[in-house]
């Protein structure tokens with residue numbers, strides 16, 4: 001795994017010590033939406049089950065679902081620590097301040113915060129390069145749109161989400177540079193009725209292929225009802241919309257969760273900033289629809305292979321924002337600092353990033 005930062009000085013010995021023989025390592029997972037969301041949280045839950053299966057009686061895992069990004073998260077994490085959990089996975093961006101607060105008080109617990117950027121002696125952050133999945137989906141979208149207008153139902157305006165929207169559009173424009181895109185924000189991670197409404201307004205605006213950065217299959221279901229196309233995200237959502245489904249950009253958290261548990265059991269847990277992608281098997285576009293032409297599937301495979309062997313990067317210039325300003329020169333490849341700070345829409349996307 002890639003580390004962006006040097007390891008921090010060792011935390012208090014108690015946080016590093018391997019669990020005494022016979023003692024199970026207790027691990028807690030905090031989820032922002034229900035495990036039945038079919039997407040983001042469902043995939044974390046698959047990861048939890050996979051490590052429970054793999055490490056057997058060495059560990060004991062549990063989870064709390066539908067925990068808002070508020071003081072509720074702090075209460076849940078303190079409660080988990082009180083139950084003896086020494087490793088806590090907080091799986092949504094908005095938990096960040098609460099993780100910082102609780103981790104500052106409880107130095108003998110290791111925290112893993114998904115999609116955040118604030119690390120600490122006992123806090124690591126991790127994410128998946130979901131933008132690579134978005135780009136692969138974009139290739140399919142670019143080939144399948146007839147209106148030459150694709151759309152995204154966006155969740156919470158943080159760089160991760162803006163990067164995903166742009167990456168989807170860059171994928172579509174790799175097929176046809178004239179493609180335009182529309183975005184509707186719902187300002188929540190999991191709000192199926194609002195997600196559907198947003199999808200409806202995109203369709204009414206001429207969009208015929210949609211992506212989303214929300215947690216539920218509502219966008220796909222709306223596409224199914226309206227006879228347009230859409231993608232699954234985070235989980236395999238093909239079953240929710242057999243006709244509309246064009247593919248699912250599926251996250252696999254299991255490799256990372258396995259690594260963290262191995263490290264912790266060996267007394268080698270470390271902080272850092274982990275960001276795994278196609279290369280590490282953390283994300284891929286799966287179940288591409290049968291009616292997508294073979295040449296398009298080949299194009300996806302070529303990009304996937306390039307991401308795997310490092311010969312291709314989604315964010316390679318020239319890239320201009322939607323005011324025409326060049327932000328990445330021809331041939332230059334964005335570094336992680338650029339990627340983490342994306343706060344603009346690429347050329348072809350209507351509107352401005354909320355801010």
Ligand code: GUN
Nearest residue numbers: 032040091092093115189
């Ligand atoms: N769903 C809930 N929280 C998050 C998050 O932080 N990132 C993404 N991609 N989806 C989420």
